[in-house]
Amino acid sequence: MILIFLNQKLLISITKKILASNQQCKKLLNLTVPNQTKTNNPKVKLTDEQVIDKSAKWVVSFFIASAGLWLLAAALLAYIAAAKLTDPFFLSSFEYFTYGKVKIAQANAFVYGWGGNSIFAISIWIIARLSQAEVRGRVLLITSGVLWNLGITFGLLGILDGHMNSHEMLEMPNEVWPLLFISYAIITCLIIVVHRSRKYPDTIAPQWFILAAILWFPALFLIAWNGLEINPSPGTVQSVLSMWFGQNLIWLWLTPFALGVAYYIIPSIIGKPIDKYYLAIFGFWCIATLAPWSVVHHLEGGPVPMWIPAIGTVMSIAMIFPIAVASTNFHATAFKDIDKVWSSLPLRFVIFGTLSYTISSYIGVIFSLPSVAKLTQFSIINEFHFNQRVYGFFSMIVFGAVYHMLPKITGKEITKSAKSFHFWTSALGVMMLLLAYLIGGLTHGVLAQQPALDWTNSVIASIQPYFLITEISFIILGFSQLVFVINIWKVLVPNPFENTGRSKKFVSKASTV
Amino acid sequence: MNNIFKFSFGIFTTLAVAWLAFVVGARKQFGDLSPTSSVLNEDGNIPEDSDLYPVAFSGVAQQGAVEYLSLGCATCHTQQVRLVEAGFDVERGWGKRPSVARDYILQNEVNIGNTRVGPDLANLGMREYSDEWLHQHLFEPQSLNEKSICPPSPFLYDIKDSNVSGSIQIISEDNRTRLVKPRIKANRIVAYLQELRQDYELPEMSFVEEEESDASELVVVPTTSTQLPTWLADQISSGKEIYTKVGPGGGGCVSCHQPTGLGLPGAFPPLADSDWVLGDKERIIKISMHGLMGEIEVNGDKYNGVMIAPGVPPGSLTDQQIADVLTYIRNDWGNSASAVSPEEVANVRDFVKDRGQMQMWTAAELNSDK
Numbered sequence: 001m002i003l004i005f006l007n008q009k010l011l012i013s014i015t016k017k018i019l020a021s022n023q024q025c026k027k028l029l030n031l032t033v034p035n036q037t038k039t040n041n042p043k044v045k046l047t048d049e050q051v052i053d054k055s056a057k058w059v060v061s062f063f064i065a066s067a068g069l070w071l072l073a074a075a076l077l078a079y080i081a082a083a084k085l086t087d088p089f090f091l092s093s094f095e096y097f098t099y100g101k102v103k104i105a106q107a108n109a110f111v112y113g114w115g116g117n118s119i120f121a122i123s124i125w126i127i128a129r130l131s132q133a134e135v136r137g138r139v140l141l142i143t144s145g146v147l148w149n150l151g152i153t154f155g156l157l158g159i160l161d162g163h164m165n166s167h168e169m170l171e172m173p174n175e176v177w178p179l180l181f182i183s184y185a186i187i188t189c190l191i192i193v194v195h196r197s198r199k200y201p202d203t204i205a206p207q208w209f210i211l212a213a214i215l216w217f218p219a220l221f222l223i224a225w226n227g228l229e230i231n232p233s234p235g236t237v238q239s240v241l242s243m244w245f246g247q248n249l250i251w252l253w254l255t256p257f258a259l260g261v262a263y264y265i266i267p268s269i270i271g272k273p274i275d276k277y278y279l280a281i282f283g284f285w286c287i288a289t290l291a292p293w294s295v296v297h298h299l300e301g302g303p304v305p306m307w308i309p310a311i312g313t314v315m316s317i318a319m320i321f322p323i324a325v326a327s328t329n330f331h332a333t334a335f336k337d338i339d340k341v342w343s344s345l346p347l348r349f350v351i352f353g354t355l356s357y358t359i360s361s362y363i364g365v366i367f368s369l370p371s372v373a374k375l376t377q378f379s380i381i382n383e384f385h386f387n388q389r390v391y392g393f394f395s396m397i398v399f400g401a402v403y404h405m406l407p408k409i410t411g412k413e414i415t416k417s418a419k420s421f422h423f424w425t426s427a428l429g430v431m432m433l434l435l436a437y438l439i440g441g442l443t444h445g446v447l448a449q450q451p452a453l454d455w456t457n458s459v460i461a462s463i464q465p466y467f468l469i470t471e472i473s474f475i476i477l478g479f480s481q482l483v484f485v486i487n488i489w490k491v492l493v494p495n496p497f498e499n500t501g502r503s504k505k506f507v508s509k510a511s512t513v
Numbered sequence: 514m515n516n517i518f519k520f521s522f523g524i525f526t527t528l529a530v531a532w533l534a535f536v537v538g539a540r541k542q543f544g545d546l547s548p549t550s551s552v553l554n555e556d557g558n559i560p561e562d563s564d565l566y567p568v569a570f571s572g573v574a575q576q577g578a579v580e581y582l583s584l585g586c587a588t589c590h591t592q593q594v595r596l597v598e599a600g601f602d603v604e605r606g607w608g609k610r611p612s613v614a615r616d617y618i619l620q621n622e623v624n625i626g627n628t629r630v631g632p633d634l635a636n637l638g639m640r641e642y643s644d645e646w647l648h649q650h651l652f653e654p655q656s657l658n659e660k661s662i663c664p665p666s667p668f669l670y671d672i673k674d675s676n677v678s679g680s681i682q683i684i685s686e687d688n689r690t691r692l693v694k695p696r697i698k699a700n701r702i703v704a705y706l707q708e709l710r711q712d713y714e715l716p717e718m719s720f721v722e723e724e725e726s727d728a729s730e731l732v733v734v735p736t737t738s739t740q741l742p743t744w745l746a747d748q749i750s751s752g753k754e755i756y757t758k759v760g761p762g763g764g765g766c767v768s769c770h771q772p773t774g775l776g777l778p779g780a781f782p783p784l785a786d787s788d789w790v791l792g793d794k795e796r797i798i799k800i801s802m803h804g805l806m807g808e809i810e811v812n813g814d815k816y817n818g819v820m821i822a823p824g825v826p827p828g829s830l831t832d833q834q835i836a837d838v839l840t841y842i843r844n845d846w847g848n849s850a851s852a853v854s855p856e857e858v859a860n861v862r863d864f865v866k867d868r869g870q871m872q873m874w875t876a877a878e879l880n881s882d883k
Binding site for chain 1: 514515517520521523524525527528530531532534535536539540542543544546582583584585586587588589591593595596598599600601604605606611612613614615616617618619620622623624625626627628629630631632654655658660661662663664665666667668757758759760761767768771772773
């Protein structure tokens with residue numbers, strides 16, 4: 001109670017400061033809604049937004065296109081891994097495709113390939129739009145992007161070839177990391193250059209979250225790399241550190257980025273400022289201070305000093321504050337205009353993501369309570385946590401952002417039915433996948449706590465049906481992601497065989513929508 | 514928040530605080546961890562001439578650790594026995610004591626893992642599997658347990674036509690016999706697995722005292738004896754399968770009544786030497802069809818709970834399955850009573866056909882019907 005009271009006092013003082021920037025926020029976000037009357041007439045001089053979009057066009061297209069390809073690669077690997085759990089003989093004669101390698105390659109392709117590229121694409125665009133400044137260093141951006149993608153390609157091949165590291169989310173071989181780090185650093189610097197040249201000095205929530213996300217990754221990486229490779233820690237400190245890095249990558253890189261995107265997309269589509277915006281700064285600093293502590297609760301009962309998981313548990317429970325803040329901000333704003341959520345597909349994707357974030361983060365808090373963690377600690381619930389973050393939350397918001405952004409930068413509209421098909425297949429696949437992992441994980445955990453049950457014949461045999469469901473879900477998801485990639489590639493790469501009449505139709509359609 | 518440098522300073526400070534605690538703090542705490550003896554002198558020093566633990570891996574095993582890592586085995590296998598209050602790892606027989614930080618102090622690559630789709634391997638070397646068994650398991654786990662979902666690793670072996678030295682015979686599920694010779698990687702992995710053992714006590718952690726192990730002794734009572742007529746032996750073995758299987762097609766009885774048939778005192782009544790199991794057949798047939806709720810007295814002890822009808826979904830067992838599983842529980846763990854035939858089950862089912870599927874019996878109701 002005292003804590004809440006203190007926070008309220010603090011908030012009132014913060015509110016006064018923020019109210020000014022709230023107006024600013026409205027102003028800034030309203031500017032980003034394209035002005036239909038101007039775009040209809042090509043003779044009118046380009047608006048500021050169009051100049052920015054034009055400057056971002058090639059860079060963003062490059063990153064989105066490569067993100068799409070990585071998404072497909074990850075979907076294929078995810079299917080192989082899932083199929084190997086239902087049929088252990090599937091591809092078993094190839095050393096390159098052991099279950100462990102494929103599973104880890106999939107996570108890396110997903111987080112660094114799809115996650116990394118889409119973070120670059122969307123943050124370049126959003127930061128440029130919010131700064132009202134053009135993207136700079138385009139050639140350098142694309143060159144670094146090529147290096148980043150090459151690094152991941154070699155890294156994944158290295159994993160499949162048996163040069164895996166043992167550290168969570170740092171499994172790619174050591175040789176590729178300097179390359180990845182340098183290309184990442186260049187891209188980050190160029191984004192910050194754009195941010196520094198902004199027209200309005202006041203910053204708003206999407207900027208904090210996105211900038212923090214892109215700045216946290218290199219910091220985390222340097223800490224982990226120092227403690228694991230340059231100056232290796234003894235024994236299980238390595239495990240603590242690698243878990244800290246792996247979980248923080250999701251909590252401090254993917255999560256704040258996706259939250260920032262949601263803070264941007266929701267008000268700019270709805271056309272209304274964020275409800276209870278003064279809470280956003282509280283939510284932001286809560287994540288910044290609590291998340292790095294909360295992630296180690298998975299080590300409960302393990303061979304590490306006992307205070308580490310204990311602190312992790314306490315901080316995980318405290319995470320309900322930032323979750324509640326984000327959820328209030330997003331949903332109170334979105335439900336002001338529920339019809340818009342339904343009719344605008346980008347917004348529908350984003351709201352799906354934020355709802356999924358809220359619900360499953362609360363589930364995550366419950367699972368960090370020691371009495372529950374005891375049951376679920378080593379079960380396939382871990383897959384639930386990972387997949388709900390990267391599929392249910394991060395990817396859904398990125399899909400929404402891409403659908404919102406692409407028509408603006410390319411001037412071409414993606415057909416509504418294709419987007420809608422993509423939405424429903426993704427939603428179905430994600431929900432099936434998460435439910436299977438959630439229920440399967442609980443079954444797994446509860447049965448594993450019964451020492452009398454035989455491991456293979458009772459415990460694992462009873463979660464086999466759930467593995468089959470995940471396999472089916474990954475097929476649905478793969479299919480849906482194929483639709484997504486076709487959707488975006490159709491816009492990004494104009495079909496050379498298409499006759500001109502048809503592409504004209506495209507343009508006219510885009511301008512009327 | 515508006516100045517990017519102040520902003521970065523803020524967000525890096527929050528990160529650095531956590532880093533200081535977890536990494537620098539833990540590292541400092543680990544700084545003086547080194548191999549030690551099982552028992553320390555009174556003055557806290559290591560007694561002279563005592564063995565020091567943990568012991569470093571042999572060279573082959575260290576290479577094996579690298580192969581283990583590169584094949585991704587750690588994705589499904591943990592190598593940590595949790596504290597007694599955090600889980601039932603010790604009871605499951607995965608170690609004599611919980612693992613502590615000192616156990617891993619000499620390992621280059623620490624593979625403690627975070628998901629257990631396969632069993633924990635922290636003490637695999639203590640389970641006394643032969644090298645040959647481990648090789649068989651690596652080559653084709655399904656040749657040892659057909660339900661295993663561990664993917665085979667045939668690429669670690671050369672298939673031979675004749676019996677050369679060091680070759681191992683594998684009999685697959687479909688009775689195909691093959692001779693295989695392990696490649697160097699396989700030998701390294703097996704050497705590594707055999708050295709995974711925390712079979713020593715440390716000053717900070719001693720072996721968990723074993724409670725009376727009467728449960729495990731009872732497990733080894735043979736379930737079928739050769740003198741039994743074939744039809745009865747068939748019924749018993751099929752019944753045992755239904756009893757132990759949790760999930761579709763099984764009864765799931767084992768999760769409450771335990772493989773020992775002893776139940777859990779105070780929660781689930783025993784089946785072994787139980788007056789209900791060995792008594793009137795009609796009562797237990799009814800329970801198997803609809804379940805049971807409320808107070809029940811078994812061998813003089815009172816239990817109060819709910820037993821949903823066995824099967825997935827509840828109550829889906831056929832007459833034959835009910836007959837089999839009842840015959841099994843009447844003839845295992847030292848029980849010996851007449852078999853239950855499918856006809857008897859069918860008669861009872863006919864008799865109670867007006868009863869709703871979900872309408873559970875109570876003990877009083879069953880006893881008054883008699």
